[in-house]
Amino acid sequence: HLAQKAVPPLQSRFDEFFGSGNCHFGPFNDIKTPNIPVYKNDKMVGRYYTNFTIDKATGQSNISQIFLEEGLSFIEAQSAAKNPFFLYWTPDATHDPNYSSTMFHGKSIRGRYGDAVMEMDYCVGKILQKLRELEIEKETFVFFTSDNGAATYRRRDGGDNGPFLCGKETTYEGGMREPGIAWWPGSISAGTITHQ
Numbered sequence: 661h662l663a664q665k666a667v668p669p670l671q672s673r674f675d676e677f678f679g680s681g682n683c684h685f686g687p688f689n690d691i692k693t694p695n696i697p698v699y700k701n702d703k704m705v706g707r708y709y710t711n712f713t714i715d716k717a718t719g720q721s722n723i724s725q726i727f728l729e730e731g732l733s734f735i736e737a738q739s740a741a742k743n744p745f746f747l748y749w750t751p752d753a754t755h756d757p758n759y760s761s762t763m764f765h766g767k768s769i770r771g772r773y774g775d776a777v778m779e780m781d782y783c784v785g786k787i788l789q790k791l792r793e794l795e796i797e798k799e800t801f802v803f804f805t806s807d808n809g810a811a812t813y814r815r816r817d818g819g820d821n822g823p824f825l826c827g828k829e830t831t832y833e834g835g836m837r838e839p840g841i842a843w844w845p846g847s848i849s850a851g852t853i854t855h856q
Contacts, residue, residue: 678730684708719772721759798846805840
């Protein structure tokens with residue numbers, strides 16, 4: 661929810677931005693609550709549902725693939741310019757309403773939520789593959805986490821927090837304690853676990 665407050669990303673020391681100030685709530689069909697806008701830097705390039713389609717009936721959308729291409733293009737450009745970079749990549753497909761592209765639609769036994777998680781896993785894999793392809797993986801620290809625990813109130817469509825009580829929108833461990841995965845070949849040994 662970086663851009664929904666008074667200071668948008670480009671005014672918060674980000675050099676580039678693609679996304680929205682909030683998740684893909686909607687669709688809204690009245691002028692008082694328009695669909696959430698999507699920006700490329702400081703220019704609005706469309707709105708969720710209107711220009712960036714999410715079929716709520718089927719749960720299909722290619723938005724994660726658009727986010728992926730934006731992220732990969734950014735990495736390629738920074739690598740070519742020999743610039744150090746910080747990529748804050750935040751897909752929202754696992755947020756209600758869940759969606760996935762055709763390649764992942766209907767593939768998971770966990771329904772739309774599982775399809776969205778499978779696609780996110782694929783996208784993160786593509787980002788790691790790009791870092792290896794550009795031979796910058798040993799100088800790139802990747803950290804994968806979430807902004808909150810799973811939305812357990814959504815049951816099958818909201819994830820699972822394992823042994824932790826409750827989930828998103830609570831201050832119990834299931835809402836506040838998120839796992840993190842750190843990846844940095846040559847600096848962090850594979851299989852390292854910390855309970856901190």
